[in-house]
Amino acid sequence: MRPEDLAGALIGLLEWAHRNAPRPEAPVLRRLREHVGQDPADLPIVSRALAAWDRPNFQVAIDAWSAGREVEVVGLPVMEGYRAGLAELVRGTQWGPTLEVGAVEYVTVPLGEHESIACVESGFWLARGDEGPLVVMLRSSEPGMGESLAVEILAAEREVAEGVLSELLALMRERNVYRGRILELASRHFHGDEAAPLTVRTLPRIPRERIVLSPGVLERIERQAIGMAAHAERLRASGRHLRRGLLLHGPPGTGKTLTAMYLAGRMEGRTVVMLTGQSLGAVGASIDLATALEPAMVVLEDVDLVAMDRTFQPTNAILFELLNGMDGLDEDHDILFVLTTNRAEHLEPALAARPGRVDQAVELALPDADGRRRLLELYGEGLDLRLSGEEPLIAALEGSSPAFIRELLRRAALLAAEEHADGPLRVRAGHLEQALAELRQVGSDLTSTLLGAAPPGPDPASEPDLED
Incomplete structure (x- = not known):
């Protein structure tokens, strides 16, 4: 046998042994x-x-x-x-x-x-x-x-x-570990993302006295949200449905998010599913999660971003997902939908005007004079607030939101801190005048809009004298 034939035979034997071993x-x-x-x-x-x-x-x-x-x-x-x-x-x-x-x-x-x-x-x-x-x-x-x-x-x-x-x-x-917690879903969770698909949040407890709304408004909200939860079994036994929608609308900074946080804290043991920002794309999964963990509350902030009138945005998959999700729930599910918007006029009528989806729409208006007075007291806590009289300031703040008043007092406190390095913060009328002028000065329209303030005047020097 030639050497090359022997080598070929040995290679074939090894391959056969490998296949059959x-x-x-x-x-x-x-x-x-x-x-x-x-x-x-x-x-x-x-x-x-x-x-x-x-x-x-x-x-x-x-x-x-x-x-x-x-x-x-x-x-x-x-x-x-x-x-x-x-x-x-x-x-x-x-x-x-x-x-x-x-x-x-x-x-x-x-x-x-x-x-x-x-x-x-x-x-x-x-x-x-x-x-x-x-x-x-x-x-x-x-x-x-x-x-x-x-x-x-x-x-x-x-x-x-x-x-x-x-x-x-x-x-x-x-034994679901998420029941009774504050939850937020991610709309997408790509490979390598640091964010988890479900995050457990912690919200601050909001005391009732820190919610400053027009007379009777908070009571209506509490009856729709907390009252129905407190009497859920009797209402269900009498054939009343528990699934409900609450729309909070009004100018920016009037307390819509704060009110939703207050409701979450008041209804202990209720699962809260938050839908904000990027999580708006997880509407369907959030409703499914809330259904599995009821009693639950689904908070959808800035709902106009996903539920704009179809005359403005004809095709909106997230809107259809929201409508289908709300319609797909049995009426006896104890699920509260809390929707917030600054632009109620742009909402899709199929959501805002159809019974069974939103049962009550509540406007959170800009505070009146009494409301502005209460807000000054609330946000002035901890400050040595020295005014010869508060009426000029209350009048100057007409058309301003709670968020604007809170920022006004924060800026005035900062000015007072810069003026005196030690001791308690003594906020005087001059600090408030300067802070108000800065917030309303020409060129800061965006700041005023974000904080919910009245449009700035043509001349910052025309601001009223708070000493009068």
Whole structure:
């Protein structure tokens, strides 16, 4: 035999040996086989997709379900972008033989300023109980649009796996860690984003006395929001619907957001879902979240941004999502929609004028003289406010919003602080005159508009003398 023929034969033999040699069993597959007592590839797997923010809910549920069972958590390496599920683990993959089991890695999910929960990041649960051997896994993948989650269960019989899945989902609903909290959803969650798909917020508690509105206005708002919540069971028993919409409208700076925050603080135990800024694109998911966690309040600020009259904006997918979401709720769901806008005249009539979507529209008007007096007292707290008389100032502030008056006193306090380095802040009429002139001077129209002030006069020197 020629040397080259011998070399070719040896190469062919090596290739045949490589193709037909028994492959080493992956450590993960070996562990699964030992637990279930047979080839896991022959067993059924059931799965259910979860919301992207449900990792802590699953962790709480699996911890509760594990009580009274023999359970071992097995860690898997964390890989960027894609993580195998049970089907890939039991049937093998090109990298399966190298996938090692190891220590369990955890990720901390914040639930507010001072609370968090440690969750298994990548791994599976080997469980044994009355149902026989089971494998439970939280599958995670990141295809580029944020993390996707699914719970997967492998068991000897499909009915057993489905039963365990139902138990876990029930525990997730019952022990949902987000119930009763202030929540904000992100509209998009791309791969590599630092922002989580769901954020738990903390709002300051707003005392009732810090809400300065026209007489009777706050009482109407409280009756619609708090009153119906307080009598929910009796109203539901009598056939009255609880789903309701409250539209707060008026010029900028009149207290619409502050009033919504006050309502959130007054109704303890109620889940609040905030929709502001970029989260406006998550209208549908927010309504679904509120429905799952009712009683709930959905706060949609600057609703005109997504619900403008279709004569101005004929095609608006977010508007249709909002309308469909509100219409899709059963009337006995205790969900309060609080919508705010500075431009009620531009709202889509299908939202603002159709019964069942917005049940009450309340105008938060600019304060009258008595309201301006109360606001000066409120925002003057902590200052040594020295005026020979407050009437000239109250008159000078006609047409000004609460936000403008608050900023006026802040600027006057700053001027007083610059004048005297020590001691209490003594705010005099001159400080207020200077602060008012700066806020209303020609060229600061934008500032006046943002703070909700009367249009500036043609000459700053024409401001009234507050000493008179």
